[in-house]
Amino acid sequence: QSALTQPASVSGSPGQSITISCTGTSSDVGAYNYVSWYQQHPGKAPKLLIYDVNDRASGASTRFSGSKSGNTASLTISGLQAEDEADYYCASYTTAATWVFGGGTNLAVL
Amino acid sequence: QVQLVESGGGLVKPGGSLRLSCEASGFTFTDYYVSWTRQAPGKGLEWISYISISGYSIRYAESVKGRFTITRDNAEKSVYLQMDSLRAEDTAIYYCARDRYDSGGYYFEYRGQGTLVTVSS
Numbered sequence: 001q002s003a004l005t006q007p008a009s010v011s012g013s014p015g016q017s018i019t020i021s022c023t024g025t026s027s028d029v030g031a032y033n034y035v036s037w038y039q040q041h042p043g044k045a046p047k048l049l050i051y052d053v054n055d056r057a058s059g060a061s062t063r064f065s066g067s068k069s070g071n072t073a074s075l076t077i078s079g080l081q082a083e084d085e086a087d088y089y090c091a092s093y094t095t096a097a098t099w100v101f102g103g104g105t106n107l108a109v110l
Numbered sequence: 111q112v113q114l115v116e117s118g119g120g121l122v123k124p125g126g127s128l129r130l131s132c133e134a135s136g137f138t139f140t141d142y143y144v145s146w147t148r149q150a151p152g153k154g155l156e157w158i159s160y161i162s163i164s165g166y167s168i169r170y171a172e173s174v175k176g177r178f179t180i181t182r183d184n185a186e187k188s189v190y191l192q193m194d195s196l197r198a199e200d201t202a203i204y205y206c207a208r209d210r211y212d213s214g215g216y217y218f219e220y221r222g223q224g225t226l227v228t229v230s231s
Contacts, residue, residue, distance in 0.1 A: 001171070045221075046220050057217075089154060091217070098157070098171065103154050
């Protein structure tokens with residue numbers, strides 16, 4: 001199972017919106033609405049942000065939202081803040097009853 | 111609150127073995143699957159295994175299949191990862207995560223800091 005494809009890095013200015021894509025196949029992202037997104041700050045454990053494509057996790061800011069079209073899922077962060085600077089990972093359940101993560105995207109808030 | 115405490119990491123030589131533990135608290139352990147994921151230094155997250163509530167449904171990533179074994183003890187509210195034939199590329203922080211329940215919840219809840227496994231001679 002190959003990793004889902006994410007851009008290695010994205011950047012934005014405070015207040016702007018950015019979108020991180022997560023491209024898979026019809027055997028993972030395209031197969032189910034079981035796409036989730038995680039935020040990880042340096043030296044910390046990952047934190048769930050979005051699950052089931054577009055449901056926000058308890059405690060996650062409303063500035064985070066998710067969507068999916070075909071084999072590509074997306075995470076949008078609106079009103080960028082300095083604290084959003086982190087690594088972001090998508091994950092999807094697969095038709096093989098396994099899980100696959102994306103390679104991760106480093107977000108820089110300039 | 112939900113807690114998952116990983117332990118058992120350390121330094122081991124290539125070809126050696128290690129057993130990781132994940133102790134759960136703050137939720138009904140027997141309602142959830144549990145997964146192990148790992149993160150090599152400077153790299154991304156990798157899912158490596160999950161175990162169902164009963165322990166009968168188990169899956170492994172190809173990278174660890176045949177070398178790692180996941181088990182759980184519901185009485186002890188714990189999940190274990192037996193790692194054999196360890197390789198340098200298994201060096202990583204290992205996190206356990208709460209996985210799905212019977213009718214949904216297909217996502218990972220991380221509630222621990224992970225345990226570091228270093229495979230080196």
